[in-house]
Amino acid sequence: MSKVVEISPTTRHEGHSKLVLKVNDAGIIETGNWCSITPVRGVEKLAVGKTPEQVPKIASRVCGICPVAHNLAGTEAMEASIKCEIPKDAKMLRHIVQLGNRCHSIALHDILILPDFYIPGTETKINPFTAEEPVRTVAKRIQRLREISQTICQIAGGEAIHPSNTRIGGMYRNCSELAKTKMYDLAKEGLVLAHAQSEFMIAVIRNYHKRDFVDVGGMKVPMVKELGYHNQGYLATHAFYGSSSQEECPSWDINRFKEVRPWDWYMGEMEVSLEEPRYPIGGTTKIGTKVNPQMEACTGIPMYDGQPVEVGPRARLAVYKGYDEKGTQGQNIAREMEYQDCFYEMIDCIDALNPNGKVVADYIPDGDGSLGWASNEAPRGTDVHIARVKDWKVQYFSMLVPTTWNFATCSAALKGAPWQLAEVIMRGYDPCVSCATHMIVIDEDNRLVAQKLIE
Amino acid sequence: MLYPEIVIVGCGNPLFADDGFGPAVAEEMMKLSLPDNVKVEDGGLGAPHFIFTLLDPEVTKRLIIIDIADFGAEPGSIAKFRIEDLPPGSYRDAHSWDLTEPLERIKDQIDITVIGCQQKYVSDPEMEIGLSDEVSKAIPKTVRIVLDMIGVDYGTTRQCLQEERQRGTPETCGSTEIR
16 A cells, blocks of 8 residues: 655755655655745746846846856846847856856765765765765865866856856956966866766766665665656757757747646645654654645646656756766766866867957847747756846746756656655756745844744 | 955845845945955855855855844844854755754854844745845945954944944944843
């Protein structure tokens, strides 16, 4: 008889989500639902009536981890609507910022997934914060890679977190010859480190998936060969950057996209009937708790040609490079394989950048109300922004963020896996669920008692 | 190095009304000409992973965080907190970092101060742009406090703070006292 188990909140990724799993007597998932419980609310409404300059800045604030992708996709959706072509050097600077952001994100994802894996040849799980070798060297390399990537983002984008150099029609400033040289040196250093890092990661990922059993909170869980397999398709709009033209990117056609409500897709009300206190970080939800993914899921389900699709590094490699490794293993390896490619591409972009070239379009139209879209290949997948601008005012704005694409696809990929490994499958998607704000709360006695997460 | 000796970070989300206080102070401070060993950063929602986990204690000696806080005072009041004062979980990215706290890891090597402004209104979950008047008026005072903390005399900084001190205690900057 099926039992219901809930893992909430899921950990080691950005944002707030949960897993509701219907499992059989052997603990194998029959139906899995991964749903966001923090939606992006109201950004579309907030954008209407603002200037095209303001909206990408607003869009970049919905998420704490991919402000770069949202900023670039937002800016380019506006440019697509007003039909403004930006100079080549502005494009290069944007490519550099975007690649810098991706290189940082891969390193960050490595830290988040490392605790699932073992040091090859041992039964020791990896603690990325330990001072012991060989992990210490890896942690230092990850930190250096993050530092390099963020420094490059800062030079090309103006600020490391929220790029302030982007504007409608190009970039505010080009960089100096000296800054270009510095970015070049950093990218070359990053390339060597990325090579070593991806080799290490691919070794530990393969080691993990070759095991017969893996440990989860002291439980011995059988590893399945098809962990994370699904039969949904892939969607990618560029090997590295993105596009805003269907001629340039025939793989994304807005007319083939449609969104359905979560209640058509997720399970209805159920009661938790399986509880495991040993499950890491506080155990699973208590028996008897009512769950209702249909009502709790906050995102719509995007469909492409009537089906949910996977976006992200594996989709990019599958679409553009013929990559065919499947499952969670294939997904994590694809991300590592992108690492060096990103640095090679970054070096090419820096090479092509002319610091004396102009970075703002000569003419920036006010917009005639045409529909424009732009996709940006964020680290975790295709981020599509759609906009309509008329007389320098935004009339319509919509964001289709990467993890929204992956919710339904990942839910399908959970089937057949031991429920204890559901989070491992989910982390393979490097999810970024828009996060809540927070503030420090003090009680009436003016003593600090708790932090409240506002949800 | 990405982050120098003194790092000033404005935290919060401008899409949730007063939660945008930190980034608004950071924006003001970026207009100032500050010494090379000081960096002002708009951390937005990403400070735990973009900044706090990327600080090198051998280089960075001081971290000043600007954020909103609810300590039951009049909106716009400002108070300084040390990491020890904060409840467990502050600046923990609860869903990202395996429940580790980046500030706990660095607090013994880096001098960390949180400057909290009592918010009036946080619109979450609805999005609303714009600070309340009370919180908006706290921006110049916060800038002065930060400048005083890092020893930068920007004309009127020190004099104004001395006036504040006559009214309140140095630690609370003329606002509610935190026990």
